[in-house]
Amino acid sequence: MPDVAAAPSVLFVCVHNAGRSQMAAAFLTHLAGDRVEVRSAGSTPADSVNPAVVEAMSEAGIDISAKVPQVLTAEAVQASDIVITMGCGDTCPVFSGKRYLDWQLPDPAGQGVDAVRPIRDEIEKRIRGLIEEIAPDSQP
Numbered sequence: 001m002p003d004v005a006a007a008p009s010v011l012f013v014c015v016h017n018a019g020r021s022q023m024a025a026a027f028l029t030h031l032a033g034d035r036v037e038v039r040s041a042g043s044t045p046a047d048s049v050n051p052a053v054v055e056a057m058s059e060a061g062i063d064i065s066a067k068v069p070q071v072l073t074a075e076a077v078q079a080s081d082i083v084i085t086m087g088c089g090d091t092c093p094v095f096s097g098k099r100y101l102d103w104q105l106p107d108p109a110g111q112g113v114d115a116v117r118p119i120r121d122e123i124e125k126r127i128r129g130l131i132e133e134i135a136p137d138s139q140p
Contacts, residue, residue: 008134009037011080017042017069018050019108020086023120026057026064027127035135039076045069053108056116060124082134 010028012021017040025040032038046069057064070076077083077095084101094100103126108116 007035007037008082009039009080010082010084010130010134011076012038012040012084012086013042013072014086015043015107016046016050016109017072018046018048019053019116020103020105020119020123022049022064022067022069023053023057023123024084024086024103024127026062026067027060027124028130030062031127032131032135035137036131037080039070039080041070041072041076043072045071050108050116052111052113052116053120055113056120059113059117060120082130084130 012024012028014021021040021042025038028036029038049064049067049069054065074095077098080098082099082101084103086103086105087107103123105122106115106119108119
């Protein structure tokens with residue numbers, strides 16, 4: 001059996017770490033399990049995760065009610081293989097040797113659950129595509 005490489009590490013970044021990045025991290029953790037190391041952070045983290053995001057994820061069978069927004073650190077970026085930004089703009093630190101993706105997604109801040117659902121569904125679709133690329137055997 002070939003040597004198993006270390007699990008790829010993905011960092012999701014948005015401004016408040018209260019919506020998009022939390023949903024993406026939750027989907028990747030849920031769908032890929034320990035095949036991928038997952039982090040999320042925000043350039044200006046909120047005090048708590050957006051309640052409409054918590055509700056929308058609960059509808060998808062994933063409980064993120066205990067998650068707390070984290071501040072983006074250079075260390076988190078350095079420890080990640082792939083950094084996926086979601087509207088954090090120029091505040092995301094850039095390090096050579098990292099793969100950066102920018103997912104243009106609407107910000108769920110201030111939106112109700114009806115507006116969050118399509119954002120959640122698009123994030124899930126992108127996460128499934130990412131898993132196929134970086135950890136193909138982990139797809140349920």
